[in-house]
Amino acid sequence: MGDGTLIQGRYRLLERIGRGGTGEVWRAKDESLGRRVAVKCLKPLGTQHDHSFTRVLRERFRREARVAAALQHRGVTVVHDFGEWDGLLFLVMELLEGRDLSRLLEENRGHPLPVPDVLDIAEQLTSALAYTHEQGIVHRDLKPANIVRTADGTVKICDFGIARLGHDAGFTARLTGTGIAMGTPHYMSPEQIGGDEVDRRSDLYSLGCVLYEIATGAPPFDLDDAWAILVGHRDTAPEPPRNHRAELPGYLDRIILDLLAKRPEQRPDDARELGRRITAGRTAPAHLPALVAAGPRTPVPVGDRAGLPSWTHGMTTGHKATGAGPRVTPPDPAAGLTGDWTPRPAGDRAAEPVPARLPDPVPEAVAGLAGRHNAGLSLGRLGRWEEAGEVHRAVAAERERLLGPDHPDTLASRYEAAFTLGRTGHAADALRAYKGVAEARIRMLGADHADTLAVRQEMAYALGRLGRYADAHQVYASVLTARERTMGADHPDTLRCRHNLAFNLGRLGRTEDAHRMAREVAAARARVLGPDHPDTLVTRYEVAYELGRLDRWQEALATYREVAAARLGVLGPDHPDTLAARYETGVALGRLGRCAEALTQYERLIDDRALAQGPEHPETLRARHGLGVNLGRLGRWAEALAEARDVCAIRARVLGPDHPDTLVSRREVAVALGWLGRWSAALAEYRLVAAAREHALGPDHADTLVARDDEAHCLEQLGRAAEAAELYRRVAVQRAAAPR
Template sequence: MGENRLIQGRYRLLDLIGRGGMGEVWRARDESLGRQVAVKCLKPLGPQHDPSLTRVVRERFRREARVAAALSHRGVTVVHDFGEDDGVLHLVMELLDGRDLSRLLEDAEGHPLPVDEVIDIAEQVAAALAYTHRQGVVHRDLKPANIVRLADGTVKICDFGIARLGHDIGFTARLTGTGVAMGTPHYMSPEQIAGTEVDQRSDLYSLGCVLYEIATGTPPFDLDDAWAILVGHRDTPPGPPRVRRPELPAPFERIVLDLLAKRPEDRPYDADEVGRRLAAARAAAGYVPTVVTTWPPAGGAPVRETRLPSWTRGMTTGHKAVGAGPHPAPADPGAVLTGAWTLPAATGAGPALPTRPSPDAVAALTARHHEGLALARRGRWARAREIHLAVAAERAALLGPDHPDTLASRYEAAFTLSRTGRAAAALRAYSGVAEARERVLGPDHPDTLAARQETAYVLGRLGRHFEAHQTYTAVLAARLRVMGPDHADTLRCRHNLALNLSRLGRLEDAHRMALDVAAARARVLGPDHPDTLVTRFEVAYTLGQSGRWEEALRTYREVAEARARTLGPDHPDTLAARYEAGISLGRLGRSADALRVYRDLVEDRTRAQGAAHPDTLRARHGVGVNLGRLGRWEEALAEARDVCAQRERVLGPDHPDTLVSRREIAVALGWLGRWTAALTEYGRVAAARERVLGPDHPDTLASRNDEAHCLEQLGRGAEAVALYRRVAVFRQRQAAGDH
């Protein structure tokens, strides 16, 4: 597609207004009628598709498009035309002047929409669904991005029939070998997850998910891992919306929870019934605030709120070491503020805290805590950190400095520091949380162990791998004692320990442990579970570090294929495995093959994640490195400079990735014989690493070695020798400390 292209000899494409997994949406001009329209161009079917499938998809497209075009309701986007042009299927729709609900939530920066707007949107969507269901049409992919609120307040549903078409073409990911189509996991009904036939009640479940999110700011099962989300939809009752937002009317909450019933027969009969109940909720005079649970309850027995099964909390590919155990875990994004809380007498705490803080104040802090979590999910780490720090201070004043919710906010603030490359500050923050949790909850409490495990992770980021090893070993011993060898958190700790062993140079030990963990995860979770594949990814890493690059390449490719199968071809973890396969190719001297891999990755990551996403920039960095290996140094230098400039803008001048790009600039300058300019760049890298990581960090010392090499090339031998000696002294001290 391109600007000014004429579709069907009638619709002139003017500018691109959206791009997604199914294709592109263009603002266009209907040359026959002189009006502006939206043209949705579906991705062309490539040669990898069977010709018979292509014919089936074209016929299905025409059938679905005719159905969509036959719909006539103020709450449904009008389809004017459809067809095929140069092999590209397209729909011509009315051009909407408004924003979809996903964008409205983003604009609100984690805050839910006003209650009256939520109920108004709910009534309009229910009316539109009631109409379409009477026509025998089921949407199948109702989500905030498919619901648009116009400037005049009208709400319209988009993309009827497109979701099923996408499933046929294969654009949607699939979950394991069960044949379950993973549309948008946050909004899928249990029957969709099970792969059974769906009817209008599946749309009602998705509507419940949408209303839950716009009313509270988060979906009902708000986890990073698609598997855990799907398990939540299938097995776990959602938390009441008014726990997150007490001002919601009780009748509205009841409607949402009824829509989210696991069995279709337990949901409202149809959308008309939903509309009638919403109208009654709007007319409700008021509401009674939800009572906040106390911690611990009067009898001393722990309260177990309804939440995801504990084992699903291990279903994550990230580093965040959230614990699970016999007590509610305040660090969990789904946790509820506990209100009153009394320090155990054994702690020798100071003056007694208020035993029952204001429920309104507690609820307000809950909402801000979730706002911080929502911002972090969108990658807005600095703003999230500000909110978590502020909430931590206010919780300390209201609930006490050692209250679990106060510590939960401090924990999240530490996590944002870690994600923004401020490892030293994150270490101090995690250490403080771990000490407080140990004092209050005990050394073996899952939340204490979670903070200690994060401490170990940050120690590794700082190059203090021996200390990280000691911490991981202690945490693992406690997890084995408390949770057993097959608990998800125990396996995660063993995984991290294997990773750290490889950083200590104990590659055989690391490889052996990673193999053991991969086997255990395959047994407990399944061979294609994301966590199993994460550990197989680490197996490949240890193979590469041992110089066994052919085996590493084969393992990375197997992991990439399995992830594409279970998570989807555009999932970040799938793309990460392809990236590492490119590294393996480069190490094997197959730079031309590596260059092709990275260029494909740049295209795919740009489409899936955006041109400025750190992972996209990492793939572009790989392009530059392999251009250099092929001797194309001028191209490599231009690529490195552009990537460095973008990383500096997106990540900051001192971020590790920015500094890696700056070093690549210096490498290219050196190969081009421009040693003075190279020395300047190496010096900037070394100074930044010393400032952020410290003078004795391995990366800082490597940069000082680079500087010394440049000085040698410039004939400044005495300065080079002095710098080499300085580096040697630091390394000798490190070696002595490690022993």
């Protein structure tokens, strides 16, 4: 087997990227879907195995591969396919662009990772383990080499299910005397070493070993003799991590030691609760860590082999993540702030009063604020924007006190606080906060500094959210000019600004201009970032949207389908962006009159959204709304009415009775009632929609006027022609007077 091998007529092996005790991992191409994947090929089954063993192993592989394929979590590697080819068992997985923790430690020359990175990795790992444990799955082989951190900071656990297969097959082999090597013992729980039954608490012990290593630079029992390691896991209390690295937070030290308890019942029982402990520690007020003197290390009795199972005879230590032992490490500049910074030269700004010198900040306090800042970022990545905002506002206030109001790190916290305001629907507050940060950055860093341009671009986005598209256009155009001058036309940040400008042009009604610019940006991003890069696909999605607005639905449908297929390969089936492209595909099908196809599209999408995001998630309800619309287009009005009423009731409860989506559903209820000839009931619904929109949007808003038109039409159907004519007249006058 080598480069170019085609497995099952579909998966072309391109480059071997890993080799281990159970097989090889290859970078490959799925020829059917045109996407890049990773293919794990397990070692061929040799003739030394009897047929019954081979049959059991194959069946176990299939069962465990199905288990792995059923796991859907951002922290677990996606399994696409599995099978057997020419006597070879293989597994097809998403191709991760990143480095495993073992590689990260090696590239860091044996030094531990920065404290904020350790905490972020710990939080993401506990989330992934909580999910898999809730599915009844135990990994059994958690170690740095099985944990990958991708380019965007996402942490993913590899080899779920298959790790268990290799583990079980290995034990069977040892008991039959075939001599298959055990592998590294550095991350094994005491019950694994003793051959006892293991459960999720064994994974938590291994997690403790991993966290110990990335926090200190070495595993808890970093010895050259395998027996000593095994006995250490079984009998010896590990040294507290803070003995080796004093700046580690006290709560992290306690969590790691709790995980490394010898007996399963003494460890935390639940990974989700463990994650809450980490988050609580990260967001707690900073305090100065006490220095812990390194005490004498309890020697591990190397010769004490009692109680260790016979299969451990002849075991070697195996490969661990890094060869360097633990050490007391000075604070890593990347782990926290130093308090040192350089404003732009005085000649670049007008003379201004020199601020009074602040007292030198305590390094530990500043580093603690850096940790809390990163905790806020992690909360944002989890979508917990309200909590993230509270953290960033508190950190901003403390940084201002310690570092001053114009320190870059103070401004960074104020920027993130503004960002959370935008994400929680407070666009006006976000705009004011961004404006303050922009003014300070212009004063201290200059108008063309990358940080200044970033906050000005967010100001433009907030203006767009407020419907001030003309103002947003001016800011975007100004930022784009500066980005092209300082960064170049093809810099990713320049292209992001051009994408936003294209989006805003569409909201200004300049659809042709928006379509042209979006196509140009999509082509540039494909050239610079690659055709399947998420940013390229975002712009192609915008191209499709503008095609729809130009009533070029056939082209829009083709583009949406291409984007959906590409996102499936790059992001996975349950990623929100993949699901969004599938939703728009349904919209395009409906607009083309292909309502039966649209109905099937929405039915599948509803199932997938409910599984990935929940049955009452706004996007799940949006897909259900699309289903109801197409039921009506097919003349199935009784079903359409039932669907619209159900979605309206849920939206009213989840989003509020006057939320725009709720009102759209209420209007759909009225439409269905009208088609069923129940005009009096329809009139009552139309009036509720019109009154709510008038209250929320104003009497002259386009959506309010549409609702009044609906109301007039209903009056007409009820034979109340005079009332209908008067209402039509009023709406026409308001439309004519409305600003354009």
